Amino acid sequence: MRVLVLGSGGREHALARALHRDPAVTALHCAPGNPGTAEIADNHQLDPADPAAVTELAARLRVELVVVGPEAPLVAGVGDALRAAGVPCFGPDREAARIEGSKAFAKEIMSAAGVPTADARVCGSRAEAEAALDAFGPPYVVKDDGLAAGKGVVVTEDRAAALAHAEACERVVIEEFLDGPEVSLFALCDGRHAVPLPPAQDFKRALDGDAGPNTGGMGAYTPLPWAPDGLVDEVMSTVVQPTLDELRRRETPYVGVLYAGLALTSRGVRVVEFNARFGDPETQVVLDRLATPIATLLQACAIGGLDPDLRPEWHPGAAVTVVVAAEGYPASPTKGDEITGLAEADAVDGAYVLQAGTKLDMSDGRLVASGGRVLSVVGTGADLAQARAAAYRAVSEIGLRGSHHRTDIALKAAEAVS
Numbered sequence: 001m002r003v004l005v006l007g008s009g010g011r012e013h014a015l016a017r018a019l020h021r022d023p024a025v026t027a028l029h030c031a032p033g034n035p036g037t038a039e040i041a042d043n044h045q046l047d048p049a050d051p052a053a054v055t056e057l058a059a060r061l062r063v064e065l066v067v068v069g070p071e072a073p074l075v076a077g078v079g080d081a082l083r084a085a086g087v088p089c090f091g092p093d094r095e096a097a098r099i100e101g102s103k104a105f106a107k108e109i110m111s112a113a114g115v116p117t118a119d120a121r122v123c124g125s126r127a128e129a130e131a132a133l134d135a136f137g138p139p140y141v142v143k144d145d146g147l148a149a150g151k152g153v154v155v156t157e158d159r160a161a162a163l164a165h166a167e168a169c170e171r172v173v174i175e176e177f178l179d180g181p182e183v184s185l186f187a188l189c190d191g192r193h194a195v196p197l198p199p200a201q202d203f204k205r206a207l208d209g210d211a212g213p214n215t216g217g218m219g220a221y222t223p224l225p226w227a228p229d230g231l232v233d234e235v236m237s238t239v240v241q242p243t244l245d246e247l248r249r250r251e252t253p254y255v256g257v258l259y260a261g262l263a264l265t266s267r268g269v270r271v272v273e274f275n276a277r278f279g280d281p282e283t284q285v286v287l288d289r290l291a292t293p294i295a296t297l298l299q300a301c302a303i304g305g306l307d308p309d310l311r312p313e314w315h316p317g318a319a320v321t322v323v324v325a326a327e328g329y330p331a332s333p334t335k336g337d338e339i340t341g342l343a344e345a346d347a348v349d350g351a352y353v354l355q356a357g358t359k360l361d362m363s364d365g366r367l368v369a370s371g372g373r374v375l376s377v378v379g380t381g382a383d384l385a386q387a388r389a390a391a392y393r394a395v396s397e398i399g400l401r402g403s404h405h406r407t408d409i410a411l412k413a414a415e416a417v418s
């Protein structure tokens with residue numbers, strides 16, 4: 001199978017790595033990819049959110065599957081364009097991708113489908129925002145209604161800060177605060193049926209102890225030894241399937257991965273958000289555990305032939321990923337500094353490095369930082385403690401001036417089972 005992966009981050013490097021392992025994949029392309037994907041695939045320089053350019057490339061390479069990594073191409077209609085051209089695409093059409101692109105649309109679908117989520121109000125003026133803040137009370141949760149790469153959400157006890165965020169956005173969703181741990185669950189969907197991947201947990205705040213600003217995600221791990229039995233089945237029947245059914249009823253069938261961001265609250269499971277793509281960095285750990293070849297699975301979704309009774313096979317043990325972020329991330333990441341120690345990190349037993357925000361310096365070919373989240377260092381082992389140890393040993397080999405990472409990824413979960 002000839003496959004094209006769109007995107008350039010750690011998630012795409014993980015997807016490319018999983019596809020590369022699949023013997024059915026005879027040609028692997030990435031657009032634009034990064035220096036990490038270049039080691040296992042052919043990179044093509046193009047804007048992955050340009051539907052005409054992507055369709056032209058897919059036709060020229062005669063690919064039989066396009067896997068869309070980030071949300072921007074989906075929202076730009078790359079899925080629509082590929083399907084119109086007869087190219088199987090793992091990733092929803094523009095309309096269905098609004099489940100991520102518009103918080104208000106996601107709430108509308110959940111309400112129609114009876115999916116449990118936080119009570120919320122859509123606010124377009126200061127007066128509406130003030131009324132909603134006072135109705136829900138602190139902690140305040142204020143979300144930009146547009147796409148904000150996980151950074152458009154403010155959760156704060158400070159009413160003035162909550163109001164300031166609301167005023168800085170055109171339209172916001174203000175909602176009830178959800179207590180309880182968060183879980184990311186990915187379901188592979190073919191428009192009608194869905195197959196779950198094992199849940200993972202992401203660390204959204206920049207600093208240890210969940211302090212600091214929200215980020216795209218600073219680390220992740222799987223499995224979740226503390227998750228209640230039956231969680232996946234419950235989420236599939238109360239969240240994923242009703243959402244798929246509602247989107248199909250609206251004649252916008254959902255093809256791709258439906259990412260349910262969940263809070264396990266004292267009152268039960270609630271959806272915090274949906275994303276129309278794989279989570280980053282959760283994908284790095286979930287795909288590490290996948291034993292079933294991935295290409296056929298994703299292609300079955302893309303062409304509408306997913307076997308709903310299929311249960312993918314998983315490697316036993318655990319995976320932990322630690323994101324190495326550039327100085328100043330998330331506010332204003334410093335770019336251009338050299339990254340060293342990759343070979344040494346890769347040589348650590350049970351660990352490997354996925355590249356995220358990297359590029360080769362044009363003048364001398366050195367690997368330099370080009371984005372906020374620079375590397376995603378994965379550790380694996382028989383349990384979370386071993387996987388953490390491998391990941392952090394590998395992180396300690398990395399050199400990048402001013403970089404930072406969290407030191408507590410999967411710490412509580414590992415301690416709880418030991």
Ligand code: AMP
Nearest residue numbers: 118141150153175176177178204272273
């Ligand atoms: P979102 O972009 O909707 O995923 O929000 C980003 C992060 O903000 C989530 O992962 C949560 O940590 C936090 N958050 C969002 N909505 C709520 C909520 N209703 N209650 C508590 N925390 C929330």
Ligand code: GLY
Nearest residue numbers: 150217279280281
């Ligand atoms: N890890 C969170 C996200 O991908 O949005």
